[in-house]
Amino acid sequence: MRKTTPYNTGKVAIGSRYEPVVSHTFSVEELFIQNMLINKHQQPVTQPYDKAIYVLGVVALVVIYLTN
Numbered sequence: 001m002r003k004t005t006p007y008n009t010g011k012v013a014i015g016s017r018y019e020p021v022v023s024h025t026f027s028v029e030e031l032f033i034q035n036m037l038i039n040k041h042q043q044p045v046t047q048p049y050d051k052a053i054y055v056l057g058v059v060a061l062v063v064i065y066l067t068n
Contacts, residue, residue, distance in 0.1 A: 006016035026034075 006018070007014045
C-alpha cells in the first residue's frame with residue numbers, strides 16, 4: 001500500500017512541506033543573460049552582417065563629409 005504525502009509516523013509528519021517541482025522553460029533572453037554571466041570572457045554572439053552594416057555606415061559618413 002502506497003502512503004500519501006505527508007506521511008504521519010505519529011511523531012514526525014514526513015513530507016509535510018513538500019512542494020512538487022515546477023518546471024520552467026527559459027526564454028532566449030534569459031539564456032543569453034545566463035551565458036554572459038557565466039562566460040564573462042567570451043564575446044557576445046553577433047549576426048554575420050553586423051560588421052558589414054558598421055563598415056557601410058562609416059563609409060557613408062566619410063562620403064557625406066567629403067562631399068560637403
